[in-house]
Amino acid sequence: MDGIALLTIFVLSIFVGLEVVSKVSTVLHTPLMSGANAIHGIVLLGGIIVTGSAEHPLEITLGVIAILLGSINLVGGFVVTDRMLEMFKPKRPAPTEKAGGSA
Amino acid sequence: MSSSWSQLANLVAAVLFILALKGLSSPKSARNGNLLGAAGALLATVVLFFSGIKLSNLLLIIAAILVGSAIGGISARRVKMTQMPQLVALFNGVGGGAAALISVVEYLEAGAGEPVALAATVFTVVVGSISFSGSIVTFLKLQELMTSRPVIVPAGRFVTILVAAATLVAAVWLVAAPQTWLLVALLVLSLVLGILFVLPVGGADVPIVISLLNAFTGLSVAASGYVLGNVLLIIAGTLVGASGTLLTREMAKAMGRPITATLFGAFNGTTAGGSGTGDPDRPVRSASPNDVAIMLAYAAKVILVPGYGLAVAQAQGTLRELADLLTARGVEVDYAIHPVAGRMPGHMNVLLAEASVPYEQLKEMDEINPEFAMTDVVLVVGANDVVNPAARTDKSAPIYGMPILNVDQAQQVVFLKRSMRPGFAGIENEVLFDPKTTLLFGDAKDSLTKVVAALKAL
Known part of the structure; x- marks a missing residue:
């Protein structure tokens, strides 16, 4: 693909990126960042x-390190975000439930 | 990227990423949004293996993916919710490091290439490395492996400008006359620059910097996509770069700090000031758990202000028990949540949700602030900076301008504190010395348990 096409994609992506998060509540800043x-x-x-x-x-070594780092970022990122959002699932007040907080 | 069906799969993945970010912006759809993003990533990764690209070293590649996924997945599962911000910082850093390494390897394999691609390589290496080393420093700060205060290097501003200039020279030189040693020099300079960039940032500004570095990594991933001619990397990286920049601005706004003050404040010495622990002998009023229980039990309206200290002591459950007991006695109880309570915006909501505190009792700052004047007792548990009136009055304070919870307007204020040590921002809190303030020293969970026991005995 030529440079101009890639540049087009880049510029359009900026606008999409700005648009999709334009109305985020403070509560979700951390999960959204994650x-x-x-x-x-x-x-x-x-x-x-x-x-x-x-x-x-040398190339193979550096490449393998990059894969290692990349997959830590990818898998760890989605898992930790899911853990944060797990807490937000709508649960009705359950007074009988034993209070949590012990990790 | 040879066959059109693999390109089609990439398009689907790109759409899933957009939907993921969209979903993450609203509480109802957030969890599904995140899962959509994960599905997109999985799809793109699997399809890549069948897209007809060259796959030497296949076993090594698969092994690295498995090991990396295990490290990432397990640490994300095991991390305590209180330590989650630094883990996010770490994940972000390794992503930036990966982008930088990829550009280096591509350079070694394919040579310099045309100037635009070379410029993209240089950009990825510089920004990716800054993000890597910068994120490591934020990790160390949040993990308290080093001081969370701003670190002022002697002649720091001069050194930073010097390193920044050297990085720029190396970058331009590399594009003009490509040589491998220059690329290595650029890598090292950028790593140093990342450290210098984050060292002077302290206290409550750290989350803003994490968010900014997150945007940086996004942009470096986009640039690496240009180097490799991979459209999905460009889209995903740019999405994160753009949304991350906006998010950084929003966060800074929530804390009442212009981004420039966050980033350059320390160089000008503004976040360095106000470190004084003051006179250690200033009189404060301390009380027993019993006294606190009586104050709370006979109040009509109580507001609880949870802070990071509560989370560290893992006392969310005990606090909820206290709230339930008070409610049962007919006391009106609300939780006041500062936007940056905890270590990051929204962090405290996550921690309280973990303790099954009902949503309706969590009040955001703008909603609760007018109510403090009508409140009998405010119970501040492990919070300090977010209730410090110095943010309103003291122009030299590093938190000046940050919106705070106006606890000083209540009839009585009770602080559960470990010691007189100042908060994360390292400044004295005048409310502590106010005659209407009572202090109960000790570990938050310990103190709360004692207050709860005293309440039950009443």
Whole structure:
């Protein structure tokens, strides 16, 4: 794909990115940041691509480290966000339930 | 990226990412939004393996993915909710590091390439490395492995400007005359710059910086997508870069701090000031758990102000028990949630939800602030900076301008505190010395348990 097409995608993505989060409540700042953090873990794909075509040991080593870091970011990011949001699931006040708080 | 069906799958993944961010902006759809994002990532990753790209080192690749996923997944499962902000910072940092490494490897494999791609490589390396080392420093600060106060390096501003200038020179030089050693130098300079950039940031400004570095990583991922000609990386990275920038601004606004003050404040010495613990012998009024129980039991209206200290002591459940007991006695009880209670915006809501505190009792700052004047007793548990009137009055205080909970307007204020040590921002709180303030020293959970026991005995 040529540079202009990629640039077009880039610019349009900026507008979409600004638009989708324009009405976020304070309560969700942390989960939203965490979710966005998980999404950029997709950099994992880049790691796979460069390691797949690497031949020199140095390239392979650096590529494998990149994959490792990328998958930590991706999987860890989505899991920790889910844990945060688990807390928000609508539950009716349950006074009989033993108070939580013990990790 | 050869066959059109794999491109189609990438389009689906991109749409899922957009829906994920959209979903995450509203409480009802947030959890599903996150799952959509995860589904998009899974789809894109699986499809990549069948898209006809070259896959040497396949076993190594799969092993690295499995090990990385296990590390990420397990640490995300095991982390205590109180330590979650620093884990997010760490995840963000490794993402930035991955983007920087990918560009380096691509450079080693394919050579310099055309100037625009080379500029994108340089951008990824610089921004990705800053995000990596900067996030590590924020992690160390939040984990309290180093001081959370602003760290002022001798001649810090001068050194930072020098390193920034050297980074810029190396970047331009590299684009003009590509050489591998320059790329390595650029990598090292950027790592140092990231550390210098975050060191002077302290206290309540740290979450804002995490958010900003998150946006940085997004942009570096987008640039690495340009280097590799991968559309999905460009879209996902840019989405995060743009939304992250907006989110950073929103967070800064919620805390009443212009972003520039957050980032450059320390260089000008504004966040460094106000560190004084004051006179240790200033008189304060302390009370026994019994006294506190009586004050609360005979009040008509009580507002609870939970802070990070509550979360650290894992006392959310005990606080809820106290609230239930008071409600049963006919006392009107509300929780006042400051936007940055805990360590990040929304952090306290998560922690209280974990203790099954009903939604309706959680009041946001703007809603609850007018009510303090009509309140008999405010019980502040492990919070300090968010109720410090210095934010309204003392222009030299690092938290000046931050909206606070007006607890000083209530009839009586009770602080459950571990010690007289100042809060995260490191400044003295005048409310503590107010004649209508009572202090109960001790671990938050311990104190609350004693108050609860005293209440039951009444």
